[in-house]
Amino acid sequence: MREPDGLRAGGPANQQGMRRSNLALVLRVIARTPRSRAEVATDTGLTRAAVSSLAEELIAAGLVVEEGPAAPSGKVGRPGTALGLNRDGPAGLGAEIGVEHLGACVVDLRGEVRAWRRQEIRNRGRRPAAVMADLAELLRRAAAEAGLRPAGLALAVPGLVGADGALLRRAANLGWRDVGTAAELRLALRAAGAGHLAELPVRADNEANLGGLAELWLGxxxxxxxxxxxxxxxxxxxxxxxxxxxxxxxxxxxxxxxxxxxxxxxxxxxxxxxxxxxxxxxxxxxxxxxxxxxxxxxxxxxxxxxxxxxxxxxxxxxxxxxxxxxxxxxxxxxxxxxxxxxxxxxxxxxxxxxxxxxxxxxxxxxxxxxxxxxxxxxLGRRGPLLGAAVGVVRSLLADPGRLEEP
Amino acid sequence: MREPDGLRAGGPANQQGMRRSNLALVLRVIARTPRSRAEVATDTGLTRAAVSSLAEELIAAGLVVEEGPAAPSGKVGRPGTALGLNRDGPAGLGAEIGVEHLGACVVDLRGEVRAWRRQEIRNRGRRPAAVMADLAELLRRAAAEAGLRPAGLALAVPGLVGADGALLRRAANLGWRDVGTAAELRLALRAAGAGHLAELPVRADNEANLGGLAELWLGxxxxxxxxxxxxxxxxxxxxxxxxxxxxxxxxxxxxxxxxxxxxxxxxxxxxxxxxxxxxxxxxxxxxxxxxxxxxxxxxxxxxxxxxxxxxxxxxxxxxxxxxxxxxxxxxxxxxxxxxxxxxxxxxxxxxxxxxxxxxxxxxxxxxxxxxxxxxxxxLGRRGPLLGAAVGVVRSLLADPGRLEEP
Missing domain, CATH: 3.30.420.40 (ATPase, nucleotide binding domain)
Incomplete structure (x- = not known):
């Protein structure tokens, strides 16, 4: 008989797992609306000491900042100071390849759009490398405009993408088949003088999927x-x-x-x-x-x-x-x-x-x-590109424990 | 912006939650194949002491028994003795109302069928109370034949069931609408002299859903x-x-x-x-x-x-x-x-x-x-009834912490 539901992810609950999940829990509360450490403790059921320790870790990772009434006087950890998501922290970089356009977008941790670029261009039948070169340039400009440090790059494509998010299997309207989108985009970013963007984790996804996710997250x-x-x-x-x-x-x-x-x-x-x-x-x-x-x-x-x-x-x-x-x-x-x-x-x-x-x-x-x-x-036609950029930020917020300290 | 994925169930991880989840983890390992306490510790990453304590709780709840080579000598907690699911423990009771038949079935904790009864009868257009009376009698006999203590009762019906599993909204082929299946079945069980079955938690579900679940679990x-x-x-x-x-x-x-x-x-x-x-x-x-x-x-x-x-x-x-x-x-x-x-x-x-x-x-x-x-x-046409009975047992195995000690 197949194993009971909900137990397959398995492994015993342990202290590291608890800390990681509590880190995410605290961040979730702060993401909803800025909260003092005391309020976070009340909202989560965690102790004040635990919240303080978790908050320090989130501040050190650049995800959270002190704000609120008493913020300017700024003793770190001071109770009563509100904690909020850092709008100058790690950002989400989104890219889009359409049949008739390219797009690039940067959103901050709060999901606000900090740069938005769209270029009308007929991509049908063009070689992937040529399209990627134009896209890399657009991304470089969008990232420079936003002035934030992207934590990842997600790419919306009009086709079927493999489960690993690296291979575009088929995009009938572009005339593409089995294109290594992640690798091609990295090459193009390096050639465009945006080597720092080429180091980011890159994932491609189908534009309709990203449009649906944008609707879920922002709609x-x-x-x-x-x-x-x-x-x-x-x-x-x-x-x-x-x-x-x-x-x-x-x-x-x-x-x-x-x-x-x-x-x-x-x-x-x-x-x-x-x-x-x-x-x-x-x-x-x-x-x-x-x-x-x-x-x-x-x-x-x-x-x-x-x-x-x-x-x-x-x-x-x-x-x-x-x-x-x-x-x-x-x-x-x-x-x-x-x-x-x-x-x-x-x-x-x-x-x-x-x-x-x-x-x-x-x-x-x-x-x-x-x-x-x-x-x-x-959201209409802005959905896929928004979904790409916001998805990067949401992955970070859902599991801040995986972000290395800067 | 909507909250990050996977965090909505929320609440901090804590000791009670950990114990409950570890209880389920140990039971999952034992359900797969009988294991000694030492083997369970290896498989789960839990300490030997923790496994022993969790195993005692599962034995006390009647879910697990000592078996294997050294079992008859029987010192409780003895290392080397294999732990297995208790085939005389709490059971799953399944019931089915078809347009042309009724069914009742008992499965033990291991998912083995211990009683199976089917009655051909034209239910189309009959009053729910009359159908439930026949079904209650069939259930009483099946439970007596199996000689096990059911932990719950699930009912497969050819219609749409409300989310609470208590109300059958519409069964066009029976001519039924808004029938309180759980309450009706309880009444019928009491009238049939099966008051102990009337005390069980009862859930109805659509027959196609239960057939699909049976395929998932047993197929x-x-x-x-x-x-x-x-x-x-x-x-x-x-x-x-x-x-x-x-x-x-x-x-x-x-x-x-x-x-x-x-x-x-x-x-x-x-x-x-x-x-x-x-x-x-x-x-x-x-x-x-x-x-x-x-x-x-x-x-x-x-x-x-x-x-x-x-x-x-x-x-x-x-x-x-x-x-x-x-x-x-x-x-x-x-x-x-x-x-x-x-x-x-x-x-x-x-x-x-x-x-x-x-x-x-x-x-x-x-x-x-x-x-x-x-x-x-x-599984063919046996699917829905099997799905009903096995589902009861699987709920128990997935969260043994909710079973009160006998």
Missing amino acids: GGAEHFLHVSAEAGIGSAIVVDGRLLRGARGYAGELGHVPVHPEGPRCACGAHGCLEQYAGESAVLRAAGLEGVRGDWVALLAERAEAGDEEVRAALFGAGAALGIAVAGAVNLLDPAEVVLGGGYARLAPWLLPAMRAELAARVTVGPWSDERLTVSR | GGAEHFLHVSAEAGIGSAIVVDGRLLRGARGYAGELGHVPVHPEGPRCACGAHGCLEQYAGESAVLRAAGLEGVRGDWVALLAERAEAGDEEVRAALFGAGAALGIAVAGAVNLLDPAEVVLGGGYARLAPWLLPAMRAELAARVTVGPWSDERLTVSR
Whole structure:
């Protein structure tokens, strides 16, 4: 018989483990809102002495600073002085490779954006090394602008990433296959004169995953939702109990290839009637009579729909209906508290929502569906890059014990 | 910004928590295979003294016994004596309400079935109290046969259960709505002269969930799978990282109402083209020219298909194709390591699999699909009842600290 739940991580509880977990606990309380040592002790149930010792360690690691009313007089450890996250401490560096753009961003420990750079550039079909060279330059500038010391680098990519976060297996819209993203980016950073950034731990992740995580962390909504986004392809992120569902091989969330009309048109993936054939970039542009148009398709469609273009509105209505069918199936399977339209779809929501709502109401019959459960992300297309940078900072906050002292 | 992952359960680590978690750790090691105290100390990293003290507590609770070579001479705490799970200790009592049957089962701490009773009876449209009276009698007999002291009672039902496990919200195939299953069953147990069973903690759960959990615990397969089963309706269980995905309201897994052909026939649920309209009991019987036939539909179809009935085989091929389309969508969303055909479908697998395999191969295009990932449960229709009984025992093993001493 398989072992009981929740015990597999195993190993006995011990003093080092306790200290590490209490370090994280204290940091969590401080991250919520600045607190004095006495307040931290009350909030956590730890002794005053333990809190003081843990706080010193967090201050030494640059994660926490003394602030609050009595701060300027500054005797270290003085009770009554509020402790807060250090906005000049270790930062998160985020990078994004899109089909039509690059992005770089720095957030501080409090999750505030300290630098944000975006460059429109057609990456489709370019060699990875050339794209990485442009991205490295953008990262170098963003890091210099923020003036903080990044603790890690996370990269959003429009494709499937291996579980180790080092290998981009396939990015159909870039024409890439088996690219060692972490290694390539490090090389490019060194060549760009940003050797200090090349020393950082680098992880790549799928843009839809990072968009979903950004929604979880910054969107302020549910702990259990389906985030549906579109850039060049359609992606989704499934969040369950506050955690991203990645799947056995890291390929979960491929809503774009859920069959909508099983005998429908053939998809680039080889299957028939996938959602992308009805609600993906090419399909919607074709339905709108805009096939082959270049540039930012989301902005173009939104502008035309706003201007009252009936063909564009009808195309978006059709895309919304297909989205509604696929999402209804996902809701029946997953029972999320919310469905969030993100990425490019957030901008297009006014014209997608009516048909989506109708399909969901008709097809989610197990327990009542209500329109309020279908929401629009306020992060929109900024999600993946924010998710990348904020994820670095959150890893630090969740386990400060792994940060070496500076 | 939302709090870091993995810290929400919160609270400081402390001595009582450590002891409780170490108690579970020791029990986990012993549950795997009988071990001496010295071996337990080696396996866990705990001191010999700590292991001895924890073992005494587990023995006093009736969970663990001395066994092995030197056991009969029996000095308690003697090193070298193997410790094993007590097969005469607290047991798990499982119950099942099917549309056409009732079931009761007792498993011991080692997960071995010590009593198994099944009664064929048409429950559709019967009043809950009448069904519970029959079930209580079956449970009384099963418990008497096993001669063990049950630590809890879990009930498998063909419907949606509230998060507290006390209320059956809807069981369409029974014609039930908002039935207080736990309270009703307790009343019936008292009336059946099984007052001791009425004192047990009772939890109801959806049969498809329990079938999926049984597959996880006893099936010996993956930690990440989709379990697809059929009884009167179609159910599924999604297991991720060894845990059942229940959904925000506990309604996850409704694969039967995933749209397969969105403009297809109207389903009892009100939507159009749901999987149940192609692969559910009524749909398959109709396609096989057996509409309205009573009794065990799975056995009937299997017998006829085995005998070479072409109409039945064609009906099952069609059901397999529809299952393949719906499951392909689920695989694209969830990326499970395996898809397991369970419940009644396990028996029908020889005729369902060919079309399912073809649809999956054609529609799961993100990462290669391989036929070996589609498997057949060896538990079949015994899954839900086994899952109910074993779940009781597993809760005990996972947290022995909550068991009061006898």
